[in-house]
Amino acid sequence: MKKLTKLSFLLILTITILVVPLYFIISQYNNSLINKNPNQTQEVNDKNNNGNQGFYSLDDLKDDIVENLGTIELNTIKNNDDIIGTFIKQKFIKQNYKVSQFNGLSNDDFYLKSITINKARISIEGFVGYVDVKYRLKNIEKLIKDKNLGQISKLDNKSIFNKFKLLNPVFNGLDLSEFFSVKYKNLNEASLVSSDYDQDDKNSIPSFSQDITYELVTLDGLILNRFIGNLDVIKDEEVRKGIKEANSGNDSYVVLESVADNLIVNKDTLDYNSVRVQLRDDKIAKNYSDLNYAISNLKVLIPEDNLEEINKVSEEVVIDTIIEKNPMLKNYLNANKGVSLVLSEDLGLTKTEVKLVGTALDSTVKITYKCTNIQGIMPVLDLGSITDYNKPDPKSLIIKQIKSKNKLLNELKDDDLFDIENINYQNHSKTDIFIKSSFNLKIKDYGGAVNPTFNVQRADVKDKFSKTDIGKFYWTSKSEIMQKISSENNNLPLDNDNVELKDINYKSVIVEAKEESFKYINSVKFTFDTDFDSEGKNTKINNISNTKFVSNLESITQSSITSSPLVGTRIYDDYDTLDGKTLGPQVFSFDYLVPINLEEASKIDEFASIKLKGIISLSKFTSTGGSGVTGKSYKGENGSLFDVPIRNLLENGSYQKELDYNNLFKDMPIAYRTRSWGFCSNKSSLNVTSTFKFEVTAANKTNEWNQKVTYKITVTNKMSDYSTCDDFNIEYRFTVQGFTIE
Known part of the structure; x- marks a missing residue:
């Protein structure tokens, strides 16, 4: 334990001896x-x-x-x-x-x-x-010796302080920004005020203020930031705005703001990314500054978007004129070789739209212009070929072809603006497909004239009309055959001015192009079957007497047999008009057109007849005091109401016969009144018989396409007795359904 205590003491002593001197050394060094x-x-x-x-x-x-x-x-x-x-x-x-x-x-x-x-x-x-x-x-202020700083090239606090200290060395070594703020007044004057002055506080009063003067020698010293950002348009107002925004943090911004309205763009220096502005003030030796900017859209490069008059409306002329009228765009394209100006929409007569490709400027600019000569708006004079040419009235076709080859002219909606004169067709043979042609053209409101050319392209009629079997149909004229050919061939036009029909028969016809035709050449044969069943076509009931007209194919006969009350009178029928009361028989007519003629039809079968299809119906059968049975109808045997042998018509020119109706309308009973002691009080009946007389006449042949056959029908009615009391009314409805030849 004692050894451990001694060891600890020695360790502490050693650390103290080392650390204390080191502390004093580090402290003094620090x-x-x-x-x-x-x-x-x-x-x-x-x-x-x-x-x-x-x-x-x-x-x-x-x-x-x-x-x-x-x-x-x-x-x-x-x-x-x-x-x-x-x-x-x-x-x-x-x-x-x-x-x-x-x-x-x-x-x-x-x-x-x-x-x-x-x-x-x-x-x-x-x-x-x-x-x-x-x-x-x-x-x-007693320390300041020189308050006129002389010439300075940059108007900011640092430059002011440096020049101030240079002229007043007593302030050397001091950070004047801690002492002073600069309160700028104008291009030549400012004040040094104590740093406790708050320029944003109107009530702030500096503890120190000293006026100083200087001479700003260059506008660059005021416009310190000369990149003024993105511009949509390069005009005085926008450039001033850009300058102020780019330099809003400058120390001397208040001076810049005060003179900004006097800054003007030097248009002679205008370029796509730079321009020179000048100060309308002679207080600055170098009173201009060269600015840079970025453009944000194509409109900046094309301030001149109205090209005024150009000699030709073409992409090349329009693009070249835009570039020449807009030097900034020209410089931009020269500096950016991968960029080009192109049309963004089709050219119009007076306007278009352009854009740049190969650049981020993806906006478009609308361009206007005008061209007043016809050569400038109609570059294509060879109009190519015109098919289905209408020689009598070709104007609309020619104008359509002009517009198809010169798209600009589609804007001229009024065809009356086109003055087409002196159409000239070169000589040609009957078989030539192309007819070389030319004409003179003027367009209203455009100067000059041009002489376009074109080819009338005639089609081989056999190639044009590929369907030559045109089926079965009833026809009676050239136009009907042409119409059928046209309808069977997608309604291709076929007319008398361009073709003629030859060798017509019931089975075929030849269509041949006329020599003077501007549509077709050569000929083609069409086959068909002639249907003689007219189904009432070309038929109309006419020449009626005591008959009511209902429609072209329908009429109603109106018979009236009067009573015989006077002694000595005996009225039995409706056709004896001697008594002055009877109206007479009922008469009406209608026609049937035979294709080609009767002679040609007879070749089908020498016993062939014209068969009339129709219906006769008893629609009214009354007396003053009674009535008979109505509703009876007759339409003939085998679907034919009346047959006319063609041979008879050819031999005699006509054919007459009463209708054989199998007694259907013979002796038809009807009730009526008779007299007793002078009074019509007794009931009785009598019989009525109707007669239908057919007169068929063949007209003379007047053309090669049809021959007319006329039917005249006379209806009469006769009673088995007479009546002194009652009048009788008999009506037949006659319906024509058509004709055929068999």
Whole structure:
């Protein structure tokens, strides 16, 4: 145990011997560093930097030391060595004469650090620590010898302070920003005010203020940041705004703001990333500044978006004109070889839109222009081939072809603006596919004229109409055959001006292009079956008497048999008009057109007949005192109401016969009244028989396409007795359903 105690004692003693001297060495070295390197403070008296502070603590004297030095009167300095620090030291020594520990110390034993307008830090030789003192400097202006700083190239606090200290060396070694603030007035004047002045507070009054003057020699000294950001447009107002925003943090911003409205853009120096601004003021020797910026859209590069008049509306001319009218764009493209200006939409007659490719500037710019000559808007004069040409009225086709080859002209909606004259067709043969043609063209509101050319392209009719078997149909005219051919071939046009039909029969026809046709050449044979069933087509009931017209294919006969009340009168029918009361028979007519003619139809079968399809219906059968049965209908045998042998028509020109209706309308009973003692009071009945007489006449042939056959039908009614009391009314509804030849 004793050995352990001795060992511990020896160890503690050894550590004490080593550590204590080391502490004093480090402490002295540290104080020496503090004196020599005041850490962003300026040692006022450089010749005292090597002093040794010793090891007395100033903290122990804190209660005795006077830190508020009050007002320090600054008298005129006689030489540069006699600086402000001297006054502060003297005032500190004077205020602390009662501190006995300071007795015997001279000015050289006091070291000043961090001197400002109202405070400083003092360290003392032989003492550990420091003292922060406060004071108020009075009459500091007495230390200023030169208030005119002369020429300066940069208007900011640092430049002002440096030039101020150069002309007033008494302030050398001091951080003037701790003493003063600069209150800028204009391009040539400012004030140095105490740092306790708050420029943002209108009620702030500086404890010190001194006017100074200077001569700013270059505008660059005011516009310190000459990159003014992104611009949407390069004009005076936008450039001024960019300058102010880029320099809003400058010390002298208030001066820049006051003169900004006098800054103007020198348009001769305008470029895609730089421009020179000038100050309308001769107070600055170099009154201009070269600025840089970045552009944010293509519009900046194209301020001139109205090209005015151009000689040709083409992509090349429009792009070249844009570049020539906008030097900034030209320079930009020259500096950026991978970038090009292109159209972003199709050219219009008066406007388009452009964009840049190969750059981040992806915006577009609308461009306007005008061209007043026809050559400039119609570059393509060879119009190519026009098919389905309409020679009698070709204008619409030619204009359509003009617009198809010259897209710009589609904007001219009014075809009356196009003046087409002197269409010339070169000589051609019947088999030539192409007919070379030309014409003179003017367009309203555009100067000059052009002479476009085109080819009339004629189609081989057999190639154009590929479907030559056109089926079965009823026809009676050339136009109906043409219409059928057209409808079976996707409604391709076929007309009399371009083709003629030859060798027509019931099975075929040849369509041959006319020699003067501008649509077709050659010929083609079409086959078909002629359907003789007209289904009422081309038929209309006419020439009616005592008959009511209902429709083209329907009529109602109206028979009236009057009573015979007078002695000696006997009226039995509706066709004897001697009594002056009977209206007469019922008559009506209609036609059937035979394809080609009757002679050609007879070749089908020498015993062929024209068969009329129709219905006769008894629709009214009444007397004054009674009625008969109605609703009877007759439509003939085997679907034919009446047959006309074609041979008879060819031989005689007509055919007459009463309709054989199988006694359907014969002796039809009907009730009526008879007289008894002068009164119509008795009931009786009589029979009525109707007769239908057909007269069929063949008209003379007037054309090669059809021959007309006319049907005249006369209806009469006769009673088996007469009536002295009642009138009788009989009506038949006659319906034509069509014709056929068999």
